[in-house]
Amino acid sequence: xxxxxxxxxxxxxxxxxxxxxxxxxxxxxxxxxxxxxxxxxxxxxxxxxxxxxxxxxxxxxxxxxxxxxxxxxxxxxxxxxxxxxxxxxxxxxxxxxxxxxxxxxxxxxxxxxxxxxxxxxxxxxxxxxxxxxx
Amino acid sequence: xxxxxxxxxxxxxxxxxxxxxxxxxxxxxxxxxxxxxxxxxxxxxxxxxxxxxxxxxxxxxxxxxxxxxxxxxxxxxxxxxxxxxxxxxxxxxxxxxxxxxxxxxxxxxxxxxxxxxxxxxxxxxxxxxxxxxx
Amino acid sequence: xxxxxxxxxxxxxxxxxxxxxxxxxxxxxxxxxxxxxxxxxxxxxxxxxxxxxxxxxxxxxxxxxxxxxxxxxxxxxxxxxxxxxxxxxxxxxxxxxxxxxxxxxxxxxxxxxxxxxxxxxxxxxxxxxxxxxx
Amino acid sequence: xxxxxxxxxxxxxxxxxxxxxxxxxxxxxxxxxxxxxxxxxxxxxxxxxxxxxxxxxxxxxxxxxxxxxxxxxxxxxxxxxxxxxxxxxxxxxxxxxxxxxxxxxxxxxxxxxxxxxxxxxxxxxxxxxxxxxx
Numbered sequence: 001x002x003x004x005x006x007x008x009x010x011x012x013x014x015x016x017x018x019x020x021x022x023x024x025x026x027x028x029x030x031x032x033x034x035x036x037x038x039x040x041x042x043x044x045x046x047x048x049x050x051x052x053x054x055x056x057x058x059x060x061x062x063x064x065x066x067x068x069x070x071x072x073x074x075x076x077x078x079x080x081x082x083x084x085x086x087x088x089x090x091x092x093x094x095x096x097x098x099x100x101x102x103x104x105x106x107x108x109x110x111x112x113x114x115x116x117x118x119x120x121x122x123x124x125x126x127x128x129x130x131x132x133x134x
Numbered sequence: 135x136x137x138x139x140x141x142x143x144x145x146x147x148x149x150x151x152x153x154x155x156x157x158x159x160x161x162x163x164x165x166x167x168x169x170x171x172x173x174x175x176x177x178x179x180x181x182x183x184x185x186x187x188x189x190x191x192x193x194x195x196x197x198x199x200x201x202x203x204x205x206x207x208x209x210x211x212x213x214x215x216x217x218x219x220x221x222x223x224x225x226x227x228x229x230x231x232x233x234x235x236x237x238x239x240x241x242x243x244x245x246x247x248x249x250x251x252x253x254x255x256x257x258x259x260x261x262x263x264x265x266x267x268x
Numbered sequence: 269x270x271x272x273x274x275x276x277x278x279x280x281x282x283x284x285x286x287x288x289x290x291x292x293x294x295x296x297x298x299x300x301x302x303x304x305x306x307x308x309x310x311x312x313x314x315x316x317x318x319x320x321x322x323x324x325x326x327x328x329x330x331x332x333x334x335x336x337x338x339x340x341x342x343x344x345x346x347x348x349x350x351x352x353x354x355x356x357x358x359x360x361x362x363x364x365x366x367x368x369x370x371x372x373x374x375x376x377x378x379x380x381x382x383x384x385x386x387x388x389x390x391x392x393x394x395x396x397x398x399x400x401x402x
Numbered sequence: 403x404x405x406x407x408x409x410x411x412x413x414x415x416x417x418x419x420x421x422x423x424x425x426x427x428x429x430x431x432x433x434x435x436x437x438x439x440x441x442x443x444x445x446x447x448x449x450x451x452x453x454x455x456x457x458x459x460x461x462x463x464x465x466x467x468x469x470x471x472x473x474x475x476x477x478x479x480x481x482x483x484x485x486x487x488x489x490x491x492x493x494x495x496x497x498x499x500x501x502x503x504x505x506x507x508x509x510x511x512x513x514x515x516x517x518x519x520x521x522x523x524x525x526x527x528x529x530x531x532x533x534x535x536x
Binding site: 003004006007008010011012013027028031032034035036038039040042043045046047064068071072075076077078108109110113114116117 | 405406408409410412413414415429430433434436437438440441442444445447448449466470473474477478479480510511512515516518519
Binding site: 137138140141142144145146147161162165166168169170172173174176177179180181198202205206209210211212242243244247248250251 | 271272274275276278279280281295296299300302303304306307308310311313314315332336339340343344345346376377378381382384385
């Protein structure tokens with residue numbers, strides 16, 4: 001059990017009907033993805049080919065910001081309507097970033113690892129979206 | 135013209151077909167709303183009736199986080215699909231917070247002012263949403 | 269009176285001995301500076317000379333993150349020891365960014381305006397630092 | 403090796419003379435601590451004794467914000483002067499939160515786990531501070 005899972009499982013106010021493991025999985029992977037995207041943007045800035053990586057850097061920065069907000073919101077376990085909206089934004093940000101980083105995964109290790117972090121987070125968001133009460 | 139407007143107007147890469155004044159208006163009102171919501175959560179924590187203000191504090195915290203991410207994303211002017219998703223999340227967060235703060239606006243000045251900040255931000259989000267290219 | 273000032277003045281728990289106008293001035297200028305730095309990093313990324321602007325972009329990103337945390341902490345009015353530490357970090361981040369943006373202020377409007385935002389925020393941090401109880 | 407470590411090790415621009423494992427350890431523990439503190443604030447808000455937990459909630463919120471900024475800055479590997487300042491702020495925020503959460507660790511599981519996360523992050527900050535070039 002991750003620490004995020006232990007933290008959310010110990011709250012006296014879980015969201016009724018939502019599996020706390022799914023929430024914890026988004027919380028953990030969103031903060032991990034924010035770290036990876038922040039580091040990837042910085043590594044891209046240090047590449048000699050930085051001028052060709054502008055779109056990648058922008059998507060890294062977007063994804064870090066949306067993942068950060070998502071990690072915080074799901075750690076606060078409330079309002080399915082708002083949870084749904086931020087998870088949808090996070091899913092888009094992660095997919096855009098995974099697509100762009102994935103395209104240079106063979107040339108740059110940081111883009112390969114970052115794309116994996118984005119895909120993990122997108123998967124966790126999608127699983128939680130499917131489980132949220134309508 | 136606000137500084138946010140000047141900043142966005144001076145970028146060499148505007149989003150084609152999107153009025154920079156609308157972007158700047160969301161950027162400015164989202165960061166202003168993040169400040170108001172952070173301060174309102176803190177003021178609610180200092181009220182003798184804090185036990186009755188838990189929902190208000192949560193919505194303040196959610197709204198501050200989503201506004202922060204929104205202010206950053208619109209300041210970065212890219213990806214209409216992601217912009218749309220984060221603006222929709224921001225609109226929901228601002229409305230939930232305005233509704234809750236608005237309900238105690240007569241008793242607490244900080245909730246009255248915070249509700250105004252949330253409504254301004256919601257209005258700016260909605261105007262930009264209506265103007266985004268589909 | 270700015271909205272940040274009204275918000276902080278309406279809190280039932282001010283920091284004893286600290287002028288609320290100084291706190292509000294840091295809160296306002298820190299969030300404004302976070303917006304300016306985020307937009308400046310993005311505009312730099314869109315410049316044909318992006319490869320020469322890497323240091324500027326990094327300082328913009330650092331400054332946006334530290335300003336964001338500072339704006340939140342001073343909006344929460346507590347712990348002079350922590351306030352002092354974050355204000356000192358914010359002062360350094362703003363000075364580094366103002367120095368770098370200031371160096372290309374004549375060539376790029378976004379860097380000129382961003383340097384102004386950083387200097388305003390640095391000034392506000394310094395004034396509050398001088399007024400904090402030891 | 404954590405993903406944060408792999409990310410930072412793959413950057414073409416490490417800080418000269420700073421062990422990348424120490425940077426990665428701060429990056430990882432700062433984002434983990436931001437998650438724990440966000441979740442702990444929320445769990446405290448749900449406790450029947452919320453009125454007695456106001457100081458704990460404030461320190462949780464402060465700590466989450468400073469950890470978030472710290473995790474981002476160390477993921478961006480630059481400026482030892484700024485790194486030092488934000489690490490010192492993070493150390494203070496983590497200690498204040500660990501102290502407060504630690505005081506109710508026996509009564510509330512979320513406070514016990516959160517205090518551990520804060521202490522881990524404080525330790526990592528202190529180790530990196532000791533290793534930074536002067």
